[in-house]
Every structure is written in C-alpha cells, then in structure tokens.
Amino acid sequence: MSDNLAINGGPKAITLKQEEALRWPILTEEDEQAVLSVMRRNETSLSEEPMKLEKEFAEYLGADYALAEINGTAALYAALFVLGIGPGDEVISPSYTYWASAMPAATLGAKVIFCEVYPDSLDLDVEDFKKKITPKTKAVIPVHLWGVPCEMDEIINIARNNNIAVIEDACHAHGAEYKGRKTGTLGDFGIFSFQASKNLPGGEGGMLITNNRDHLYKATTLGHYRRAAGLPEEYSKYQHTCLGFKHRMSPLHAAITRVQLKTLDEKNSIRKNNIEKLLKAIEELPGFHIYWPPPHINRVYYENDVVYRGEETGIPIERLIETLKAEGAIVRRDRYPLLHQQPYFIERGSNPEDLPVTREINEHVMALPTFPGDDGRLVEQYIGAFIKAARTF
Ligand SMILES: Cc1ncc(COP(=O)(O)O)c(C=O)c1O
Structure with a gap:
C-alpha cells in the first residue's frame, strides 16, 4: 500500500464499492x-x-x-x-x-x-x-x-x-x-x-x-x-x-x-465481527480510546462510535476525518446536540455550562460505519486507511 496520502494526491486506501456492504436496512x-x-x-x-x-x-x-x-x-x-x-x-x-x-x-x-x-x-x-x-x-x-x-x-x-x-x-x-x-x-x-x-x-x-x-x-x-x-x-x-x-x-x-x-441475532453478529476487527486494529494507533465492556455486558452495535483525542497525536479530529475521507472512508464527527444545551431546556432552567464530562467527550466522538453487509473485505481496507492516516501523527 502506498504511504502517500490521498489527501496529498496519493492513491486511495479504500477502493471497493461500499453501497452494498453499508446498506441498511437489509430488506429482501x-x-x-x-x-x-x-x-x-x-x-x-x-x-x-x-x-x-x-x-x-x-x-x-x-x-x-x-x-x-x-x-x-x-x-x-x-x-x-x-x-x-x-x-x-x-x-x-x-x-x-x-x-x-x-x-x-x-x-x-x-x-x-x-x-x-x-x-x-x-x-x-x-x-x-x-x-x-x-x-x-x-x-x-x-x-x-x-x-x-x-x-x-x-x-x-x-x-x-x-x-x-x-x-x-x-x-x-x-x-x-x-x-x-x-x-x-x-x-x-x-x-x-x-x-x-x-x-x-x-x-x-x-x-x-x-x-x-x-x-x-x-x-x-x-x-x-x-x-x-x-x-x-x-x-x-x-x-x-x-x-x-x-x-x-x-x-x-x-x-x-x-x-x-428472525435475523436480528445473525445481523447483530455480522456487525460485531466486522466492527471489532476494525476496533482491534485501530486500538493500536495513538489517540484512539476503544471501549470494551466488562464480561457481564454483551453489547450490540447500533452505531460504531469511537473516542479519538487529537491532543495526543497533534492531529485534530477534523483533520483526521478529512484525511480518512480522502482515503475513501465514510466517517464523521458524531456530536450529539446535547439536550441540556438546547433552547427548549435552557428556557426551562437547564444550564448549558453543566455536565463537564458530557461536554468534553462530545468533542471527541467519531462515527465509523457498522459494515452490516460486509464479507470482511471492506473492513480490511478501512484498517489500511486508518493505519495510513496514523502515519501522519
Ligand atoms: C435513544 C432513542 N430513544 C428514543 C428514540 C425514539 O424512537 P422513535 O424514532 O421510534 O420515535 C430513538 C430513535 O431514534 C432513540 O435513538
């Protein structure tokens, strides 16, 4: 794989068509x-x-x-x-x-x-x-x-x-x-x-x-x-x-x-297998903080959100997302419009400066695909894209 980032004119890490691998819901x-x-x-x-x-x-x-x-x-x-x-x-x-x-x-x-x-x-x-x-x-x-x-x-x-x-x-x-x-x-x-x-x-x-x-x-x-x-x-x-x-x-x-x-469990496990392959790979890269629940918790993946801290790598989250997008990845900031900061609740007494942990973490969340229809090949290309992007850290 070329080290030359796509954002600088190099070849993209992700070349596969993504529509089918990412399509949801899967209706037959x-x-x-x-x-x-x-x-x-x-x-x-x-x-x-x-x-x-x-x-x-x-x-x-x-x-x-x-x-x-x-x-x-x-x-x-x-x-x-x-x-x-x-x-x-x-x-x-x-x-x-x-x-x-x-x-x-x-x-x-x-x-x-x-x-x-x-x-x-x-x-x-x-x-x-x-x-x-x-x-x-x-x-x-x-x-x-x-x-x-x-x-x-x-x-x-x-x-x-x-x-x-x-x-x-x-x-x-x-x-x-x-x-x-x-x-x-x-x-x-x-x-x-x-x-x-x-x-x-x-x-x-x-x-x-x-x-x-x-x-x-x-x-x-x-x-x-x-x-x-x-x-x-x-x-x-x-x-x-x-x-x-x-x-x-x-x-x-x-x-x-x-x-x-009828296929809920099967579809949940396809997401889990694909996503966890990606998370295990990016966990090794600086700046990423992957949450693995304790054994008494068996999670599913509705979204695939990860915490990334640009202050640890020198590459801000926005810049990383632009770099990954240029490689062909479908990634985005996943900033929830925090409810205590919405006009409806401020008008009823909420203080938008409250909840420091919630406000801080909301600045560091990135959403990656859930790969619900992927046979594993697209995930491999995403891993390549993340590794390539991390070389700039
Ligand atoms: C956390 C959460 N609660 C409640 C709802 C409400 O569900 P519905 O969209 O079916 O009204 C949603 C839906 O998006 C949700 O994400």
Whole structure:
C-alpha cells in the first residue's frame, strides 16, 4: 500500500464499492411478500400483525408483556403516562442522547434533570444519577447508548431505595444483554424503536415492554381504544374515548419488523465481527480510546462510535476525518446536540455550562460505519486507511 496520502494526491486506501456492504436496512423478498400479504388481506389498518409482533418480540426478550406502538417516542410517553408523571415531578435522563429520551417527560409537564455519562461507555453515570435525586424524582431513563447496556443492577438498586421507576431506553439495544438478560426487560419498562436505522428495522414503529399487567392495561387505554374494550371495567370504560392518543402500530411496519426479527441475532453478529476487527486494529494507533465492556455486558452495535483525542497525536479530529475521507472512508464527527444545551431546556432552567464530562467527550466522538453487509473485505481496507492516516501523527 502506498504511504502517500490521498489527501496529498496519493492513491486511495479504500477502493471497493461500499453501497452494498453499508446498506441498511437489509430488506429482501421475504419483507416484500410480508407487506404484500397484509395489503392483499386488506389489513393495512386493522390487523393481527402488531399483536403477532408483540408476542414474538416478548418471547425473544423473555418479557411478560409487550405493546406495539406507533414509534419509540410514543412508547416512552406511554410509560411516563402510566407512572402518572406530570407537573411537579422530576425525571433524570442523560443529556447525551436522542431528544426522544427526554422530551416525553417534558411534554407531560415534568422537569428533566440531566445527568452525566461515563466517558468510556457513554452510558449514564451511576454516581451522578445518585447526586441528582431529590424528593421530586419519579423516574430515571437509562439509555443503552449505541447498544451498550447501562450498569442496570446499580441503577435499579438506587432507584428501588429511592422509590424511583426505571424506564430503560433500549432503542439502540435490540438483542443486547446485561448479566444474561436482554436489555429492555430489566427495568419497570423497556422501550424500543423499530425506525429504519435501528438494529431491528421495521421502517417505523416501537414497543413498550413491561412485566406489570396493570401497566400494560393503562398504556393500552392511553393509545389503543379498540383494545381497551377487552380490559377490566376500570380501563374498558374509556374504550370510546381512550385516554388521549392513537398509538396503534401500522400493520405494514409490523409485518416488516416480524420478518426482520428472525435475523436480528445473525445481523447483530455480522456487525460485531466486522466492527471489532476494525476496533482491534485501530486500538493500536495513538489517540484512539476503544471501549470494551466488562464480561457481564454483551453489547450490540447500533452505531460504531469511537473516542479519538487529537491532543495526543497533534492531529485534530477534523483533520483526521478529512484525511480518512480522502482515503475513501465514510466517517464523521458524531456530536450529539446535547439536550441540556438546547433552547427548549435552557428556557426551562437547564444550564448549558453543566455536565463537564458530557461536554468534553462530545468533542471527541467519531462515527465509523457498522459494515452490516460486509464479507470482511471492506473492513480490511478501512484498517489500511486508518493505519495510513496514523502515519501522519
Ligand atoms: C435513544 C432513542 N430513544 C428514543 C428514540 C425514539 O424512537 P422513535 O424514532 O421510534 O420515535 C430513538 C430513535 O431514534 C432513540 O435513538
């Protein structure tokens, strides 16, 4: 391989076509047939498809109850609604996450208290969670960010001792495990998204998981008026109004999600094999800090984010990314718009200067591809590109 960087006019390290190796979701004729079948049965609105998905996904997870929702955001809203969270209450969430982890609590009138994350796993910092608890705290939302399960035993212990509910945001973590149990089954609620980019992609859709039957009934009554009819009187009396929303999942999306569920584990392991080959190689290069979870955590890869510290190599992250892009790599800064720095939360009392660890780490994260359809050849070329770029350090 030539040492002459592509950014300086040398040959590119990555020459393979990338579209197929990086394509996501991977939809096949089986997905097409499943959608066609729903259409031909004239079940594009009312159908058993979402209920079948509930049963299959609950079985996969080892959970008692699952409720298919229109998306993950709606499922999170439903969990908070079931807990009766509203004005005067506080809910703890990381700031380093997608907005839907925190906004449903704010929409219900609660105050969101943002919490630090660990600089290596990027998950909720247990000590900071403990510090943020007040008598008003009603729930905590650990987010299994990018597919890394949070330290659930510690979080649940603290929550139980303080009468706080645990809502796992498992939207990045379909199939991940914590001490042998699937994420999404550990807290009072588990929340999943089936949006097209997710590891279990249905196009759009979501799922609420709980082991509490009354919680299931109340969530059903919130957003599934037809299904409320079959519940005990305390809930069924609302069947003609429900409690305010229509959260029914589209049968077409449920049909795709059901097909995709059959290959979830296999697809998770293709990502894992490819990504970990790359991470093992770049771990040897200066400036990169790769997080390997402890043995009790079996992560999945929703995104492939790594921490790179330009101050250790003299090459700033932007410059490294430009160098890698010139080599043909698809890489980018992965800076989350931190929630405590957004106008909505600043207007409601958040201080954008808070959370120094979260702010610092957010400047050092780089997203690399997940190689979901790669037979291993593209990853090899990426390793070559990183090694070549690192020669400039
Ligand atoms: C961490 C996290 N929570 C919640 C959601 C909400 O899911 P949905 O997009 O299905 O509403 C997402 C989706 O992107 C997410 O990434």
